[in-house]
Amino acid sequence: MKSKAWYRKQLKRKPVQITRYAIQDVFLLFSLYIGLQFYQFYEHFVTNGKTPFVERPSAVEGFLPISALVALKVWLTSGDFDVIHPAGLVLLSFFVGAGILLRKTFCSWICPVGTANELIAWLGRKILKRNFELPKWLVWLLTPIKYVLLLFFIGMVLQMDIFSAKSFLVDNYNKVSDVKMLLLFLNISGYTLKFIIVIFILSIFFRNFWCRFLCPYGAFIGLGSIFRITKIERNVDTCTNCEMCTKVCPQRLKVHQVEKVTSLNCSACMACVEACPIKGTLNMTVAKKKVNKWFVPVTFFVLFFVVIGVAKMIGHWNTIITYAEWKQLIPEARYIGH
Template sequence: MKSKAWYKKQLKRKPITITRYVVQSVFLLFLLYVGVQFYRFYMHFETLGETTFVERPAAVEGFLPISALVALKVWINSGEFDQIHPAGLVLFSFFVGAGIIFRKSFCSWFCPVGTVSEWTARLGKKIFKRNFEIPTWLAWLLSPIKYLLLLFFLSMVIQMSTYSAKAFLELDYNKVSDVKMLQFFLTIGGTGLTVIAVIFILSLFFKNFWCRFLCPYGALIGLGSIFRITKIRRNEETCTNCEMCTKVCPQRLKVHKVEAVNSLNCTACMSCVEACPVKDTLNMTVVNKKVNKWFIPVAFLVMFILFVGLAKITGHWDTIISYEEWKQLIPDANYVGH
């Protein structure tokens, strides 16, 4: 059991990293709470009212990126904001749009899968005393996978006409897509468990395997980095090539070898900046101007709170599906097909 003094020392040495771990943990606990509440909501209708009714947590829609992608297409083309899963569209739009300025901050600060992936890597390091490196040639072969998955989903939605996209949003299938997602995990079969087990084992050996090579959502958010509004710059004159920045990077980027971190995989976790032992050798920049190392995470968190708050105030958060409609939809969700 580590002492209180040890934790204080770690907080003093790595305040941003510790803060990020705390934010990740709080957000993960919040999402677990959302999951429990949604399960209770579901069971009320599944048992035909025998269990206590609880309000459906709108935040569950954050797990419906495909529905949100279709809704975004409709919003852009027709100006009509999705009223079936509005919170999903709000969260999807914010996280993807925020990638232009905040890079993949969602992945390093909020994403529950990213959090579990990091924890798994830390567990692997305790077991094997280190995290293993994937050979460069293999990393090059694996890197396109998440972009191919992203291309598949994007092409599928882009090919839909606006009329078809609107029709999809109104389908019972889309209305209960969150319920069907829950049912999938409640009745998960051998194939699903095998996939999860393989990803878990790979993450034990190779840090953030899912995030680095397989996640299409992270790939989409990372495309915002193409504009290079924000980047981490390295002062080659003061750099000692200690490689501390590279060692702590969750995405295994070779920070010590580049003048500026322009990689689409950078999650703006700020670990490299914090780990650098030489002052002003690594700095986050916005439009090539140096900013405080806390700027990106704090601004991202503040903007997220404001964005969600605005959505709630303006009525763009809660679904229009009524209790009576849920009463009809949920008991028949198993029989609703695409």
């Protein structure tokens, strides 16, 4: 067990990373709490009120990206804001929009799946003493997969006319999409379980396998990096090529080989900046200006809580679905859409 002195030393040496790990843990626990709260909400209706009523947590809509994507299309094309799963639209819009300025900060700081991936990779290092590297040719083959998946989902939504999109949002299937997601995990199929096991094993050997190659949500957020407003820059004159930056990168980017990290996979975790032993060699820049290593995460969280606060104030956070409607829909949720 590590001593308090060890933790104090680590906090002093890499405060951003220690803070990031703590925030990741908090949001992972929060996600589990949201899941438990939603299950209790669901249980109340399927037991005909025999269990206490628990308020439905609107944050659960953050796990409904397809619904939010359709809602985003409707909002951008007609100006109508989704009233069924408004929190889902708020969160998707913020995370994708924030990606333009702040890169994939969501992925490295609060995404529960990203956190789980990093924990699995850590487990792999404990068991195998290391995480393995994939051959460069295989990385090239695997990288497009998440963009193909993203293109599939975006194409599916784009081909919907505005009437069909609006109809989908108010359809009973979309209304209980969060319940159906819960049922998927409560009654997990053999195929789904096998898929999760395979991803788990791959993530033990290859760090952040899901995030790097398969996650369409992260791919969508990462598209904002195309504008290259925010990036890590390396001073080649002071760099000693120690490769510490590359070794700590969760996305396995070859930071020590480039002058500017412009990869869409960069998640602004700041691990490389803190790992660099030569002060001023690696810097985060915004609009070509050097910024403090805390700038990106602090800006992200300030905007994150402001956006949620404003959404709650103007009535774009909680669903309009009533208790009476939930009482009718939830017991039949597993049959809706079949």
